[in-house]
Amino acid sequence: MNFDFSEEQVMLRDSVARFIKEDYAFETRCSAVASQEGMSRETWQTFADLGWLSVPFAEEHGGFGGGAVDTMLVMEEFGKGLLAEPYLATVLLFGGLIQKGGSQAQREAHIPKIIDGSRLGAFAYLERQSRFEMADVMTSAVKEGDHYRLNGEKVVVFNGGNADYLVVSARTSGEQSDTQGVSLFLVPADIAGVSLLSYSMMDGQQVANLTFEDVQVPAADLVGNLGEASALIESVVMEANLGLAAEAVGIMGELNAKTLEYTKTREQFGVAIGSFQALQHRMVETFMAYEQTKSLLYRAVCALSNGDEDAAPVIHALKVMIDRAGKLVFGEAIQMHGGMGLTDDLDIGHYAKRLMMINTTFGNGDYHLGKFNALRYARTD
């Protein structure tokens, strides 16, 4: 039993950490967010050059062949830097779906291009009515000869405006919320019949609403088995949730460190405010919340790596804890920074907003608590 990282993993983590520290200042991040695309293509190319876009992919496609631990290490460092670039959308979601569910031809066509930085992707799953239920899909795909005809709308598609290719979920059979009957299609973003509305979210990420009107998708661009995408989506989202949780842990650690530093230097009534026991005990609470969240993240990563059957409840538990601990940590960070905590100039509020978006992505804490309950208290007697 150990919690050590391999030499390769330490090198990977350190290289991301060095980049964030030396080349990704808060101002750099803010100018990327403020740009048309909400990201920096130059930064993205650097990621490709340093090999970070290859982390979760198999070696046969030029990947690093990494596992959950590697993704965790990269995402935690990205969290510290409040990264704006679409690693989740392109590598973990789009890439993850193709790696896990795609045909050999699809993998060969897309994964090397993701790795070399020339292909941005997105996963279009959310619809106006679906909230957190990923099987609630009304977008339809109807088979016509050797094509499928797609009609419907997807909303809040992460990286939807920049993506060269999309993986789109669509219903090929069954009723609106049936788990069965959901299929995935690989669609080039510039295909006829797709219209796009781009906008930004509070955490600076660029998203889009996509409308599909009689879009003709060749049958060969089906990803995975017809009507059986829900299990594939669940498995890829499970790993993406671990990545998001690691990003959240990185953010929480950074918020705690910045707040601690501030209370040591900020003086009121002639002394550093960190000398007040009322604040000290609350900072101990945020420290413990961070450590507990990190422990649950490790537990989830180990469960997934070991192929434990209880990986699913651990990941639901982790999402619950990220939500609760995250709110505690960013709430206290803003409070202890006083009025400055409310300003846009300070990075504290930006970290808070990213944590809030992470909490709601793929279901908030209450949603996952419900899922956890359902698994834990399923009655067999």
Added chain:
Amino acid sequence: MDTSFATEDLAFRDEVRAFFAEAYDEELQGRLADLSTYKEAVIDWQRRLYNKGWVAAGWPVEHGGTGWNSTQKFIYETERAAAGIPDVIPFGLAMVGHVIYTFGNEEQKARFLPRILNSDDWWCQGYSEPGSGSDLASLKTSAVVDGDDYIVNGAKIWTSYAQHADWIFCLVRTSTEGKKQEGISFLLIDMTTPGINVKPIATIDDHHSLNEVEFADVRVPIANRIGEQDKGWTYAKALLAHERTNIAGVADSKRSLGQVRTFAKKEINGGVALIDDPVFQSRLSSIDIDLMALEYTELRVLAAVSAGGAPGAESSLLKIKGTEVQQAIQELQMEVAGYYQGLLVDDLSVEQLGHSFGRAARQSYMYGRAATIYGGSNEVQKNIIAKAVLGL
């Protein structure tokens, strides 16, 4: 990063399981549950562990310990709690034993350690005093040299199971010069010495465990002092920092949470079992999730310790979160018991009362309030983390 068990770990787990299944028999369990036979039953059980070589999990091998690594300790604790077996009484085996083999002289080691291992002596701890609780170093019980003896005067309080004890290890004041931590000595005192008076303290859990121990001109041989005079604080601190693998009580809390689930299946409200009530489920899950995280926090600390690190402020974190979880579980047990949480401890049987766990739930809830107070209150633990970890 790897938390899977190796083949030899799994074999060890099977061995522990098999031993517990055989040695912790129903007859023994009955005697442990009966107050009139409790003490001899505890001694009986600890001797079974001693004969197996497992009674001193944290001791070095040369003094009769197991030499287990952190994984083996974790497995042992998990299996012990899962089988519903209480931990050994800590005062001798987990506390003074460590002080004696680390700081005692050869004569003291030869005299006391074998008797601790064989549970021949029941120890209790004389730290807190009336008037000095969390501020332990303010203690006033005095020890004045008179020939080959100290004359001890004063009182100790909150002394668990002093009514059973053969020996007490005490912090006493031997000097009032300098800082208050500097004039303290560590004495081992025979409870049968004239001048010692044990007074029971009635507590809200209606179970006699706590006492006040008074010392009136009690003669203690200087030979019973550990280490040097006036250096007792150093030994006491080393004891506090000593690895206490069970400080978070994770394995026991897992079992208690399992019991809550079992009981909640049987409690029916308007035709719906409590375990199926979504509000109750969410409360239970919130505790469950904290405990899942705490188990890994404990493993992280254990792994760091076995890699050569010393547990410092991490044990404060384990203590705070561990006791918070324990109290949250006790609160749920009370709520599952409903009206029966009010049952007093008396001579009525389970059959007469119609309920099996209300009394026990109440006792553990009430006594459980002590967990955030003893061993350095949780507020003191927060002060330690603020200073040692956060640098405030």
